[in-house]
Amino acid sequence: MWRSTIGKKTIVAVTGTILIAYLVLHMVGNLNSLFGPGGGEPRIDWYAEWLRTFGEPLIPYAGVVWAVRAILLGAIVVHIVAVVQLRTRNRAARPAEFPARRIGRSWEARLMMVSGVLLVAFIVFHLLQFTTLTIDVTPLEAGALYANLYNAFQEWYLVAIYLAALVFLGSHLRHAVWSLCQTLGLDSPERNAGIRMGANVLTLVIVLGFALVPILFFTGALGEPPADELSASLTTLGGGS
Ligand code: HEM
Numbered sequence: 001m002w003r004s005t006i007g008k009k010t011i012v013a014v015t016g017t018i019l020i021a022y023l024v025l026h027m028v029g030n031l032n033s034l035f036g037p038g039g040g041e042p043r044i045d046w047y048a049e050w051l052r053t054f055g056e057p058l059i060p061y062a063g064v065v066w067a068v069r070a071i072l073l074g075a076i077v078v079h080i081v082a083v084v085q086l087r088t089r090n091r092a093a094r095p096a097e098f099p100a101r102r103i104g105r106s107w108e109a110r111l112m113m114v115s116g117v118l119l120v121a122f123i124v125f126h127l128l129q130f131t132t133l134t135i136d137v138t139p140l141e142a143g144a145l146y147a148n149l150y151n152a153f154q155e156w157y158l159v160a161i162y163l164a165a166l167v168f169l170g171s172h173l174r175h176a177v178w179s180l181c182q183t184l185g186l187d188s189p190e191r192n193a194g195i196r197m198g199a200n201v202l203t204l205v206i207v208l209g210f211a212l213v214p215i216l217f218f219t220g221a222l223g224e225p226p227a228d229e230l231s232a233s234l235t236t237l238g239g240g241s
Contacts, residue, residue: 153217
């Protein structure tokens with residue numbers, strides 16, 4: 001599979017499907033923040049803890065989270081290596097007189113490499129911010145997801161970074177979904193219009209689902225976190241007592 005071109009394309013399609021499935025789950029999980037700060041514990045914080053305690057005592061604490069992380073990392077690495085190798089192979093096989101730019105391709109298709117690289121850069125930034133809590137330009141505290149999101153999305157530039165990333169994500173996904181359906185042999189003249197429509201709808205749902213969170217925090221539609229979370233996260237920055 002790995003050596004043949006069609007095998008590699010299939011691997012790109014399958015790893016892409018795994019990443020899209022994760023995005024759908026992540027987007028739906030994030031929507032828990034729309035329940036707001038709650039009485040004492042915001043629902044998004046409860047959800048994050050539920051993910052970590054899932055299957056206990058049979059599965060160790062955060063076992064499912066680490067299993068998902070391992071699958072995601074594997075899928076991303078294999079996806080990128082296969083794409084780069086396919087591109088190198090395509091270039092080597094192209095006759096010198098063949099036009100470098102293929103006619104009739106959508107702008108999303110032409111920008112796949114650019115949107116892919118920008119997405120990887122965003123993922124690194126995103127993990128350093130909300131997972132490792134390293135980029136703490138706004139107060140961050142382990143386990144206080146609602147407060148972390150609330151504080152981050154009071155800043156216009158962080159909202160802008162996230163919305164810009166969602167534009168690259170939309171561009172990448174719209175072509176990716178169409179392309180993986182072709183690779184997996186799902187396309188046919190009668191089905192193509194439906195597949196294109198499905199790719200557009202899925203992209204729109206994912207992008208809008210993610211975008212709601214920063215927009216609703218920034219506009220004030222989602223209220224302040226519970227007082228203990230707010231003061232705890234300010235203490236980590238040395239801003240409160
Ligand atoms: C507005 C958009 C987004 C918001 C508000 C958001 C929020 C978050 C938060 C709060 C976490 C930490 C979760 C926890 O500690 O339990 C997280 C983790 C993560 N996010 Fe996002 N995210 C967004 C978009 C994205 C996108 C577009 C991607 C991928 C392209 C992505 C990939 C990840 C990954 C890989 C993790 C690490 C999961 C883990 O630690 O196991 N996120 N996100």
